[in-house]
C-alpha cells in the first residue's frame with residue numbers, strides 16, 4: 001500500500017509521518033524463567049524522529065546469555081519493563097530526518113548491545129545499528145554480532161597464530177565452536193574439537209569436520225589420543241573453554257609451552273580447575289574474554305569495522321555459515337526458550353525467532 005501511494009522510498013520524512021506501527025514484543029517486568037516471565041505484548045510505536053530508525057525485525061536468535069539475562073544471572077541488567085533479546089537482523093522501514101547513513105530497505109544488525117530485539121518492530125538510533133549486505137543470509141546476519149565475533153576476537157587477540165598452528169576447544173559443537181572451526185579453515189589454522197559423547201556422535205563429528213575441524217574427539221577419546229605426541233598436529237598454542245570443570249583441566253593439559261587458555265563460558269556451571277604440573281612446568285596462562293566488554297570498548301574502532309568486513313565477506317562467499325539452527329515463529333518462544341538452555345545440554349541447535357507480521 002505504501003509503495004503504491006508513494007513513488008519511491010526517497011522521502012523518508014513523509015513515509016515516517018504516515019507510519020503507524022504496532023510492535024509485538026516479548027517483554028518482562030521481573031527476572032525469572034523465560035517461559036514464566038516473558039509475555040507477548042503489543043505497543044504502538046512513535047514515528048522515528050531525528051536520528052531514529054524504524055526497523056522491522058526479521059530474525060533474532062536465542063543465545064544462552066539472553067536466557068541468563070532474563071533469569072537475572074548475567075552482568076547485563078535491563079531496565080524494566082524490558083524487551084528480551086540482544087541480536088537481530090532487520091530491515092529499515094523508514095528513518096528520521098537527521099539519519100545520514102541508513103535508507104529504507106537496508107538490512108541492519110545491532111552495533112550496540114542489549115537493545116531488546118525479540119520484537120516485530122523497534123525504533124533505534126542510527127548509531128546503534130550497522131548496515132549489512134542483503135546478500136548475507138538471514139540466519140548468518142541474525143547471529144553475526146555475538147558468536148562469530150567472539151570466535152574472531154579470541155583467535156586474533158591472545159596469541160599470534162600462523163598457518164599450521166593448532167587451536168583446541170571444548171564445547172566444539174557450540175555456536176562459537178562452529179565459528180572457530182570455520183575461521184580456522186579460512187586462515188589455515190588447525191582446529192581440534194572436543195565434544196561430549198552421544199548416540200549420534202559420528203554425524204556430529206562429520207558435521208564439524210565439514211565446517212573445518214581437523215579432528216573431533218570425545219572427552220574420553222582425547223584422554224588417550226596421541227594426536228599431538230605423534231606429531232600429527234603441533235601442540236596447541238591456544239585453547240578455548242566454554243564448559244569449565246574437568247573438561248577445562250583436560251583441555252589445558254594439551255597446551256604447548258606458554259600456551260594460553262581463554263575461558264568464555266561456563267556451561268557445566270563448575271569452576272575452572274587447573275592441573276598444577278602444566279601451570280608450573282609449561283608456564284601456561286589463563287585468560288577470560290567477554291564480547292560485550294570488547295564491543296563497548298571498541299565501539300567505533302577500525303578493528304571492529306575490519307572484523308565485520310571479513311566475516312561478511314566469508315558469509316557472502318559461502319565460507320562461513322550460521323550455526324545449526326531452527327527458525328521458530330515468535331509465538332512459539334516459550335518452547336524455544338526452555339529448550340535453548342536446558343541444564344543437561346544436548347540441545348543440538350540454536351533457535352532463531354522468526355518474526356512474521
Ligand SMILES: NC(=O)c1ccc[n+]([C@@H]2O[C@H](COP(=O)([O-])OP(=O)(O)OC[C@H]3O[C@@H](n4cnc5c(N)ncnc54)[C@H](OP(=O)(O)O)[C@@H]3O)[C@@H](O)[C@H]2O)c1
Nearest residue numbers: 064150171174175176196264265267268289290291345346
Ligand atoms: N564470553 C563471551 O563473550 C561469549 C560469547 C558467546 C557465547 N558465550 C558463552 O559461550 C557458551 C556457548 O554459547 P553458544 O551460543 O555457542 O551456545 P550453544 O550453541 O547453545 O552451545 C552450547 C554448548 O555448551 C555445551 N553444553 C551445554 N550444557 C552443558 C553441560 N552441562 N556440560 C558441558 N557442556 C554443555 C553444549 O554441548 P552438548 O551438545 O554436549 O550439550 C554446546 O557445545 C555459553 O556459555 C555462552 O554464554 C560467551
